[in-house]
Amino acid sequence: MKKIIATLIVVLSFIAAKAAEKEIIADVVFENLTGQELKFGEFFITETNEKIAINETKSFKISLPGTGKYQFGFTTKDFTAYTYYPARITAKQNIITIRLVAKNEATFNKNTFSFPMNLDTTLTNKQMEQLIIAGKLNFIMHGLDNKIPKEFAVFKEKYGIGLRKENCVMDPMSFKIATENNQLIASYLNKQYGNDWVNELPSKPFGIK
Structure with missing residues (x-):
């Protein structure tokens, strides 16, 4: 009986370890190019339909299902927001940057711009x-x-x-x-x-x- 329990523990530990390997932890960082404080914003991940309310420019971490292509964005009424990130998120390429710039009457009627940082230059x-x-x-x-x-x-x-x-x-x-x-x-x-x-x-x- 003890051997069976020990075997189950090993198997479950192995499964948990494999599941953890697939998960990607990404860092979301802010670049505030203005002297204003962020009052409220919302960070979203299109693929997971996840939305996170933000009220400060402190860096935070997000959990993603695994390596792959994602679309991130950040909306706020206080600034014009640009979101930069790798075209493919991996364990090593996992930093998402939100750049905040002052709103200008000449800018478009939008409040979010998202750019994958690496373009696919190998298209046939x-x-x-x-x-x-x-x-x-x-x-x-x-x-x-x-x-x-x-x-x-x-x-x-x-x-x-x-x-x-x-x-x-x-x-x-x-x-x-x-x-x-x-x-x-x-x-x-x-x-x-x-x-x-x-x-x-x-x-x-x-x-x-």
């Missing part, structure tokens, strides 16, 4: 074509408003590549993301059409010469 031509068909492949530009020039509608109709306007606030991370995204698309267009398509752009996004 077929995958790029699938994104075009789905209408999800866009150049990224930053500006004072979110209006898309009419000329870009003509470009999208011909090449299938649209334009996404982001907040006018520019920082090194968002500049890096926009540049890598635009260069990835440019490389695809060059393979398909040569270099002539560049001359048809109403304006050149970051990273395109």
Whole structure:
């Protein structure tokens, strides 16, 4: 009987250890670029449908089911919030950064911006074509408003590549993301059409010469 109990304890311990291996603990940290205090905000995880009420900029930890791709966000009426995180969360790549900047009348009517920090630059031509068909492949530009020039509608109709306007606030991370995204698309267009398509752009996004 004692041997059976001992065996069960070992088995249960092994199962618990394996379950713990799958769980990922991620750190959520704040970068408050203003002199104001955070009164209230809400951090959310789309995949787990989890929402966490936040009333200070103190770092905290979250538990995720395992390694994988997640979408995080942070909403608040006090600031414009940018959320940066690795494209794939792992035990080593597990830091989610929430950057708070002062609200500006020139910013979009939004209060949350989420950016995976690493773009997938290994997409095949077929995958790029699938994104075009789905209408999800866009150049990224930053500006004072979110209006898309009419000329870009003509470009999208011909090449299938649209334009996404982001907040006018520019920082090194968002500049890096926009540049890598635009260069990835440019490389695809060059393979398909040569270099002539560049001359048809109403304006050149970051990273395109």
